[in-house]
Amino acid sequence: MCTITLDSGSAALLGAIIGSATTLLTTILAYHLQNRDRRKLARLRKDRLTKLLQSKKFTWRSMDVLCSAIGANREITSALLIEVGARCSLNNNHEKWALLSRVPFPEDVS
Numbered sequence: 438m439c440t441i442t443l444d445s446g447s448a449a450l451l452g453a454i455i456g457s458a459t460t461l462l463t464t465i466l467a468y469h470l471q472n473r474d475r476r477k478l479a480r481l482r483k484d485r486l487t488k489l490l491q492s493k494k495f496t497w498r499s500m501d502v503l504c505s506a507i508g509a510n511r512e513i514t515s516a517l518l519i520e521v522g523a524r525c526s527l528n529n530n531h532e533k534w535a536l537l538s539r540v541p542f543p544e545d546v547s
């Protein structure tokens with residue numbers, strides 16, 4: 438059997454390294470687990486927004502309907518809409534949103 442003898446200074450240093458590494462790994466794991474739920478919620482919200490905007494019944498959807506459908510405020514909803522490839526109306530009413538694939542920007546805007 439092989440034994441390693443450490444003086445008190447080396448043992449303290451080794452203990453500090455192991456303790457620091459454990460703390461760092463625990464923090465990274467906690468951060469990942471917390472953000473996993475946020476990412477899952479964002480993915481579910483984007484899926485719901487996409488389904489609403491792909492509906493054959495409506496081309497444009499109001500911001501109020503979209504916010505209500507995903508349970509989010511206007512800022513979060515706007516960010517998710519842009520991520521799914523939507524755009525707001527260029528008319529005076531900027532409260533309507535549609536998918537760019539269904540309603541591309543006019544030539545003079547893009």
